[in-house]
Structures are given as structure tokens and as C-alpha cells.
Amino acid sequence: MKPFPGISPVKIIAALWMFTLLASCSLFPEQGTEENEPLAVEFTAWWGDYTLIIAQEMGLFEKYGVEVQPVYYETFSRALPDLAAGQIDGGLFAIGDAINVARHTDLMVVAVYDSGGFNTVVSVPEIGQVRDLAGKRVGVQVGTSYELLIREMLASVNLKMSDVTLVNIDPEAVPSSLGKTIDAGFVYEPYTTEAIASGNNLLLKSSEFIGLYPDVIVFRGTVVKERGEDIRAFLKAWFEAVEFRSQNPAQARQMIADYFGTSIDNILPDEALKILTLEDNYEIFKTEAGTMRSIYQTARLNADFLVRMGVLSTQPELETLLSPAYLP
Numbered sequence: 001m002k003p004f005p006g007i008s009p010v011k012i013i014a015a016l017w018m019f020t021l022l023a024s025c026s027l028f029p030e031q032g033t034e035e036n037e038p039l040a041v042e043f044t045a046w047w048g049d050y051t052l053i054i055a056q057e058m059g060l061f062e063k064y065g066v067e068v069q070p071v072y073y074e075t076f077s078r079a080l081p082d083l084a085a086g087q088i089d090g091g092l093f094a095i096g097d098a099i100n101v102a103r104h105t106d107l108m109v110v111a112v113y114d115s116g117g118f119n120t121v122v123s124v125p126e127i128g129q130v131r132d133l134a135g136k137r138v139g140v141q142v143g144t145s146y147e148l149l150i151r152e153m154l155a156s157v158n159l160k161m162s163d164v165t166l167v168n169i170d171p172e173a174v175p176s177s178l179g180k181t182i183d184a185g186f187v188y189e190p191y192t193t194e195a196i197a198s199g200n201n202l203l204l205k206s207s208e209f210i211g212l213y214p215d216v217i218v219f220r221g222t223v224v225k226e227r228g229e230d231i232r233a234f235l236k237a238w239f240e241a242v243e244f245r246s247q248n249p250a251q252a253r254q255m256i257a258d259y260f261g262t263s264i265d266n267i268l269p270d271e272a273l274k275i276l277t278l279e280d281n282y283e284i285f286k287t288e289a290g291t292m293r294s295i296y297q298t299a300r301l302n303a304d305f306l307v308r309m310g311v312l313s314t315q316p317e318l319e320t321l322l323s324p325a326y327l328p
Contacts (some may be wrong), residue, residue: 038069042091044076047270048114048215049092050256051241057255060237066230090219096145096302098218099316106221108323111235112284112295115274116213119149121204122195123184131157139169139185145213146186148305153204236328239278285324
């Protein structure tokens, strides 16, 4: 039994240096195999990811005729080079992760499973509003989509990136650096609570930017092309588990706690996170915005940022990367 991993990290684009390992795979593999191995799928300690556990523990994958091996990563960014290298078949990542890893290997996004949740910016007590950041030092992992949030936050009060001094720093180091090397910084739990407990301000809770980094179910393109029916079966099981979580929240939490061998009190619901249903996916995969922002629009926003940062040399073919054809 895995030890309980503690509070989850934000599911978001990892630092660029994670991609020193490149993948080498054929874009046109031979079709068909005698016997398929279980689909190895990454997950981490994230409220949205726990649908994978529910589906596995309820026997839903078996019900629909696909064998799945959940692969737990305490630090989810370590799964990204493994996905690129073919060490796992798929995973549960932010849309920016999928775009980034797709530089190295053929990937397909087959569903969107949650809204991505909230992120925060904390500041020293003297800074009470975002506009007060002009001329100040803002800590963030430079070159990641954390920086995209900072850009969007500043733009909301008509500030530009050139109006602040960016300091490259990990979120974990932000609380202890406030008032020393930075005046504000991007953090997530438990570091948000740690910073506030030390007398600092919660400058931004990114509710207005929710949906900027939705989390997606990604599989290697070779796996999808060879095992399309298994992908459909996986998604049938997944969305049945989503419905179970919605209708039986206490039972679902207990199932997750039992899986990790911990108390249900340690499995706290993330009320800010929207877990998407199959019907939500039909809506979000529309090319034009409807009741939900189109995943194509959100993916383009993330891709544009990566191009501006020089991470991508050209725009990715989002129509190829985003593949709703396997939705049940």
C-alpha cells in the first residue's frame, strides 16, 4: 500500500529543464498486437486525479474490458519525461503539459477531466493590491505557465511584465523569501497557508482566471492508434466513476482514503475544482465557446505563451493533439 502523499501539488506546466529526455517513437506504428499490456496511467495526489482510483477500485475498467495500471507519482512533473520516453502510456496533466511534451513525442488529448483549480499570489503586508506591484520583485518559476498567470494578473490592472522584476524561484521557497529577495510570489497549498500564517497578504486567488490550465487525459499517440477501443473503454469507466463521485461523495472519499491507507479526514474535497462530466466534454470540445470556454481556445492561449517564451518554435497542430473522437 502506498503511503499517503500529503497535500497535493498544483497540476500545472513543469519547469522547462524537465524535458532534457527526448522520446523516439514512430508516428506510424504497426497495427495490432497479440496481447495488450495494462495501460500504465500516471496520477498524483490531486482531487481530480482520484477518479482514476475510484474507477479502478470499483472494477469499472474490468467492466468495460480494459486493464489499467495506475502509476502514482509523488511529484507529478517527474512523469513528464517518462511519458515522452514511453515509460508510461498516458497521464493526467494540465493542457500546457500536453502541449509541452508533444514537442518530443506524438500525444493525444482524449478528454478534459477538471478545471485546474485555483492558484494564488501572496505578498508582503505593505502590498495590498495587484497594482501596488509596480516596481516590485515578483517570484515565479520563470518559463512555466506560472508566469502566464503573473502576466494575466498584471494585465488585469493594466501593468506589463516590464513593470515588475521577475525573480526565478520555486513556489516552495516563496514564504521564506518574502520581504527578503521578493515582494510577492506565486504559491499553492500548503505554501499559501504558510505565507499567510507569517503575516503576509493573500494578494490574488485566481478565481477570475479559472479554466486557464484545465487538466486533460493524455495518451501517447501510438497507444491511441493501436488501442483505440481500449481508450474508449477507459473513458467509459472514467466518466462512470465521475458520476459515482458526484452522487456518493462520502463513499468516494472513503474509497480514496482506503487506497492510500489513511484516514478519510486526510482526504479533503477541493470545492473550488470542477470535475468535468462526459456532457461537459461534449461542450468543451466545441470549436467555438458555448456555455464553457472551448478547450481549443484555452490550448491556443497556452501555446501562444509558450511560443512567446521561446519554448515552442512553431504553433502546435491543436486539431491533431486534441482528439474528442474517443469520447463514449
